Amino acid sequence: MPLYLSFFGISFVLALLFTPLIRKLALRSGQVAVPRDNRWHRKETALLGGVGIFAAMSIAWLSGSLWAGWRIAGQPYLPMILCAAGIFLLGLADDIFNMDPQHKLAGQVIIAAILLFFGFRLGWTDSKTLDLFFSILWIVGITNAFNLLDNMDGLSGGIAFIAGAFLFLYHYLNPSPGSFSIPGLLLLSTYLGSILGFLVYNFNPASIFMGDAGSLFIGFVLACLTMTQNTSLANEETSFFHLLSVILIPVLILFIPILDTGFVSLMRKLFRRPISQGGRDHSSHRLVAIGFSEKKAVLVLYGFSVASGLLALALNHFNIGTSVVLIILYLLFILFFWIYLAKVKVYSEKSIISDHPSGGFTPLLIEMTYRRRLFEVLLDLVLITVAYYTAYLLRFEGAPGTNFDFFLKSLPIVIAGQILFFFLFGVYRGIWESTSLRDLITYGKAITAGTIAPILLLLFLYRFYSFSRAVFVIYWGLMLMFVSVTRLSFRAVG
Structure with a gap:
């Protein structure tokens, strides 16, 4: 740790x-961001901040690699650094000459392909061809995600710092042979220092923006570093759940830029x-539109990034069942x-849905989906x-064990019974924005009936063999809480 610090x-x-x-230098040479109607900043601000990030990281990384031993600490990541330098120069050219989007994208794909030639790639599937394809999509996608996220003071850099910090913690706390170790952690430490200084x-x-040179560079480096850890992990074990965690860890660490994009x-x-x-239609802009200050909007997104990072760290400390539950609940909250943010009006144009003519099956399907039924x-x-x-999980303290077989047998009965009584009690007739106490009572009745009916059926079929009735008591309480919170959330923000 002293080396990295x-x-x-x-x-x-x-x-x-x-x-x-x-x-x-940027102010003297006229390299400034000029306020425009479709941009957020309201005063001329210096560009080229990415030059400082790139220079600071490169010098520190080179010094650290020579100090720790070039063959061990520097040589493994030299191709990545050179490709990152290419991305930096591409972004710098865009800052100075304002390149066309298609030319910039073509340059990113070429640089990503060069990096793959040196063995940097994902290890998500058994097909090397698919892995190459996914790797290019991952690199280009994450690179541009941070470019798009650079829409408010401190947002892109702050999210990159948080994501990089959690990636560092993940590998520092979970060392594995051939996965990251000294070279990757050293590179990450210089990456984090340069961003924090900026x-x-x-x-x-x-007082300065990073520009495309900075946003493309920090996104590219993170994309590569999250990608390299997957190759070694994916080769250790081929089980579906392990592979799922291998994919989820980088996705969660980079969740906010992926989500916003x-x-x-x-x-x-x-x-x-x-x-x-x-x-002005990004998540940050919509947060400001609903009353947050610019600083608070950025801090809210920082908070989501921290939560995603903590969830990524938790995957290695919980069993797969607990991890899946936590991820689903988090994703539901995010959803x-x-x-709610999507409902904030930021466009003057009408959406495709609102312009759709009435009549016919397709408009009916769109209307049904639009009405949330x-x-x-x-x-x-x-x-x-x-x-x-x-x-x-709660009843059996996180380890259902042999009871899991009965869970699989009984789950279809529970689902069918609960959905049936939701329909019978009219749960799907109401409008969430006007949820009232009467609706909550209806939810309670439907959930109670939907809990008792499966109990009676399971009692008839299995006599509660290898089954705990306390599970249904816990289920009833959780279901009442989940349904009430989801419905009331729309009333709270409607």
Whole structure:
């Protein structure tokens, strides 16, 4: 750890020293971000902050690699650093000459392909061809995700720092032969130091922006570092659940940039806007639109990034069942929160859905989905499964063991019974935004009936052989809580 802290500090100090010098150079040379209608900043701000990040990290990494031993610490990641330098130069060219999006994308694909030639790739499948394809998508996708996330002071850099910190912690706390070890941790420590030093000047109110040179660079480095850890892990074990965790760890660590990119892309598609077009429609902008200050909006997204990182760390300390439950609950919370953000009006145009003509099966299906009836049933299907399985975990202290077979047998009965009584009691007739005490009582009746009926049927079929009736008591409480919270959430934010 002293080695990593030392070169983290060196990189941090270098970024602190370089950034104000680069800001002066950018202002003198006219490399500034000019306010525009589709951009968030309201004053001319120096660009080229990415130069400071790149220079600080490169110098610190080179020094650390020579100190720790070039063959051990430097040589393994030299191809990645050179490709990252190529991405940096590509972004710098875009900052200075304003490249076309397609040319910039082509350059990213070429650099990603060069990196794969040196053996940096994902290990998610048994097919090397598929792994190569996924690797290029991963590198280019994450690289551009951080570029799109660079839409508010301190946001992209802060999320990159948090993600990098959790990636560092994950590998430091879970060392494995051939996976990261000294070279990767040393590189990450210099990466984190350079970003933190830059954030001193980039956090609200920012005096300098990182530009495409910085956002593409920090995204590319993180994409590569999360990718390299997967190759060694995926080769150790081929079980589905292990492979699932191998995929989930980098996805969770980089969840916020992935989520924001997907969210913005979907919303722009719905409102017939080019995905590459800038705009004030990101998650951060929508948070400001509902009343958060710019600083608080950024801090909220920091919080989500920390939560995702903690969940990634937890995967190695919980069994697969507990991990899946936690992930599903977290994703449900994320889903409801971002549905609320999607309702914030940021476009003047009408969406594809609102323009759809009436009549016919397709408009009917769209209308049904839009009114959330289908969504409600699918959501309840997930809630029932999660509540029932969580009841098992709580009853048997996280290890259902032989009782898991009965869980699998009884789950279809529980799902069918609960959904049936939801329909019979009219749970799907109401509107969530106007959920009242009467609705909560209805939910309670439906859940009670949907709990008792499966108990009676299971009693008739299995006589409660190898089964605990306490599971249903816990299930009833969890289900009542899940259903009430999901419905009331729309009333709270509606």
